[in-house]
Amino acid sequence: MSDEPLLRVEGLKKHYRVTKGVLFSRTLGHVKAVDGVSFTLRAGETVGLVGESGCGKTTTSKLILNLEAPTEGEVLLDGKPIHDLDGAELIAFRAKVQAVFQDPWSSLNPRMTVGRTIAESLIVNGWTQERIKARVSDLLVQVGLRAEQATQYPHEFSGGQRQRIALAAALASHPKLIVLDEPISALDVSIRAQMMNLLKDIQAEQNVAYLLVAHDLATVRHMADHTVVMYLGKIVEQGPTESLFRDVRHPYTKALFSAVLEARPGAAADEIELKGEVPSPLNPPGGCRFHPRCPFAFDRCSHDEPDLREVSPGHNVACHLYDAVETGKTSDAVRATSPAS
Amino acid sequence: MNQDTVLQVRDLATYFELRRGVVKAVDGVSFDLRRGEVLGLVGESGCGKSLTALSIMRLLPKGGARTVRGEVRLGGENILELPASRMRDIRGRRISMILQDPQTSLNPVFTIGEQLREAIFRRAPAKTAEIMKEAVAALRRVEIAAPESRISQYPHQMSGGMKQRVVGAIAMSGEPQVLIADEPTTALDVTIQLQYLKLLKRLQTETGMAILFITHDFGVVARMCDRVAVMYAGRIVECGPVAEVFERPAHPYTRALIASVPKMTGERGRLATIEGQPPSLLDLPPGCRFAPRCNLAEPQCIATYPETADIGPAHTVSCWRSDTR
Numbered sequence: 042m043s044d045e046p047l048l049r050v051e052g053l054k055k056h057y058r059v060t061k062g063v064l065f066s067r068t069l070g071h072v073k074a075v076d077g078v079s080f081t082l083r084a085g086e087t088v089g090l091v092g093e094s095g096c097g098k099t100t101t102s103k104l105i106l107n108l109e110a111p112t113e114g115e116v117l118l119d120g121k122p123i124h125d126l127d128g129a130e131l132i133a134f135r136a137k138v139q140a141v142f143q144d145p146w147s148s149l150n151p152r153m154t155v156g157r158t159i160a161e162s163l164i165v166n167g168w169t170q171e172r173i174k175a176r177v178s179d180l181l182v183q184v185g186l187r188a189e190q191a192t193q194y195p196h197e198f199s200g201g202q203r204q205r206i207a208l209a210a211a212l213a214s215h216p217k218l219i220v221l222d223e224p225i226s227a228l229d230v231s232i233r234a235q236m237m238n239l240l241k242d243i244q245a246e247q248n249v250a251y252l253l254v255a256h257d258l259a260t261v262r263h264m265a266d267h268t269v270v271m272y273l274g275k276i277v278e279q280g281p282t283e284s285l286f287r288d289v290r291h292p293y294t295k296a297l298f299s300a301v302l303e304a305r306p307g308a309a310a311d312e313i314e315l316k317g318e319v320p321s322p323l324n325p326p327g328g329c330r331f332h333p334r335c336p337f338a339f340d341r342c343s344h345d346e347p348d349l350r351e352v353s354p355g356h357n358v359a360c361h362l363y364d365a366v367e368t369g370k371t372s373d374a375v376r377a378t379s380p381a382s
Numbered sequence: 383m384n385q386d387t388v389l390q391v392r393d394l395a396t397y398f399e400l401r402r403g404v405v406k407a408v409d410g411v412s413f414d415l416r417r418g419e420v421l422g423l424v425g426e427s428g429c430g431k432s433l434t435a436l437s438i439m440r441l442l443p444k445g446g447a448r449t450v451r452g453e454v455r456l457g458g459e460n461i462l463e464l465p466a467s468r469m470r471d472i473r474g475r476r477i478s479m480i481l482q483d484p485q486t487s488l489n490p491v492f493t494i495g496e497q498l499r500e501a502i503f504r505r506a507p508a509k510t511a512e513i514m515k516e517a518v519a520a521l522r523r524v525e526i527a528a529p530e531s532r533i534s535q536y537p538h539q540m541s542g543g544m545k546q547r548v549v550g551a552i553a554m555s556g557e558p559q560v561l562i563a564d565e566p567t568t569a570l571d572v573t574i575q576l577q578y579l580k581l582l583k584r585l586q587t588e589t590g591m592a593i594l595f596i597t598h599d600f601g602v603v604a605r606m607c608d609r610v611a612v613m614y615a616g617r618i619v620e621c622g623p624v625a626e627v628f629e630r631p632a633h634p635y636t637r638a639l640i641a642s643v644p645k646m647t648g649e650r651g652r653l654a655t656i657e658g659q660p661p662s663l664l665d666l667p668p669g670c671r672f673a674p675r676c677n678l679a680e681p682q683c684i685a686t687y688p689e690t691a692d693i694g695p696a697h698t699v700s701c702w703r704s705d706t707r
Contacts, residue, residue, distance in 0.1 A: 093571040093572065093573060093574075094571055199659060229426040229427055229598070230426060230598055230599075230600075230639055230642060230643065231426060231638065231639060231642055231655070231656040233642070234642035234643075234644075234653035234654065234655040234656075235655045235656075235657075237644070237653055238652055238653055238655060241652075256571070256572065257644075258646065259643070259644040259645060259646050260644055262644065262646060262650060263644045263650055263653065286646070296573060297572065297573065298646075299576075300572040300573045300575065300576040301572065301601065301646055302575075302576070302579075302599070302601030302602055302604060302605045303601055303604060303645070303646055304600035304601050304603075304604055304628070304640060304643045304645070305604055305628055306604045306624050306625045306628055307604075307625070312576065314573075314576055314577060314580060315573045315577070318541050318543060318544075318574065319571075
């Protein structure tokens, strides 16, 4: 079993029907929010899922949390398909896979003490009162709060503290995987670093895996072992964070990287400014979905959809520029052509 | 007052008078904004950066907020003393503002054209046909494709980036000398943010207007601003040219804030953090407001607030320990 990853996502698709009319509704088309996504996640590892709004990263995380059923494809946890689960198995799954969402103001029930919120999953799993109490105290201390704060209500805490409480609640049932959907973007700059360090410490202690959904590349670089870049429902590039950040290949990823505003003056030397905006997922462009905005697009890109292919160990790119990578010709040409020129 | 200074703010203070006490949200803010420059105002939530902007615009939220002292001089005239009717003439023409969320800045039940027309008409009343022509030109200036057809659309038919461009077109239709941009790109995606910042910079170069750019993002400061002022708990603690402040931050808070931002290059190890929380604005310490979180703090820091001192060309700081860096 050592080769089997904790989480395996295979050919995942989620299409939403768009209809018109109430009684005799017609189907106008399908929004292909997620359209054939595959990746794996090992125990104790972090995968960063990046992309702009509408790229399907949140839908992917909802499918993995089993909050949505896929149109096609599978999600396997420890080798078992999660979307077939029900009853006791589903409860066990929910204990194993937890989530922390972006907004700490809306994710905590304002009428419950934080101790009760944290205990929720333990109550569901039938723990005794005493064990619950001890566990809640441990969890609060673990996330950097005090045990006696269990009796307080969410409004008595700051945003950063609330996000710690949400994390404590997620950790309560000893999960193997936590989906972190933009866990720090609602927090203040000085609090973000505290939260990121805390997440890393907890991972080191408990060997929990994270699926980090984020739009900030620098955050992903600090947190993730493996990075997946999505555009309009598809993975355009993925690889080990170190090698991907060192050698960005896909033109979209390049544009995304060059749009990162680095906190040092004069850093903006060779940026690619993309023209236009992300097209509607209701009617995505044919061929490569990025081709209408791509500065390197050629004939083939508009009718032939590129597959992911390996460009270096574990590093995959879906782009026709790398089709001839075996001969070594095209890829060198691409790298020689600086995007800014 | 320097020839080039278009906006001079001196000892501006805005308090919320609540039953529980006085919240000193802005407590003695001073800065100059020169023609053609972009001044960044950075800080964390609750530091008073947005309220500073609203105090300048005299658009304070209802419910007890009051500007209790200070001066805001626009072209030599203290606009805090003007009657409300004169202030209405100034807003949108000599000083404009762009807010964070384009969704709420635009009225959902009017078309883009109607909202632009209103702004243009207020500046220069003219015949409808002429104003329409001007509205189309204004949309073209903010790089909206096919402005003739866009003009009859409603805000919900546009993307976030496009809406924020329309807000920009409205704000700039009066050709203001000063534009206050309060986190204008925070709600936008990164690639759209870059487009918007470039547009703003180009329009600024063309018109020579001065921009007060409020943000919490040091990346945006590095890209957009000429000078930067760092705010903490209602006061500016450091102000200087962007390159100077990034290379030689003098205030421990500025230094800690810059260090806590994850970088795209270099080490991936632990991030530096600032422990603790900002002080309650209801009960501010007498000394330096950052002292309780500062690892350089001495008894003097806790006892008295440091004077603002010059430490380099146009670089000022309020810190007793700025020599130790």
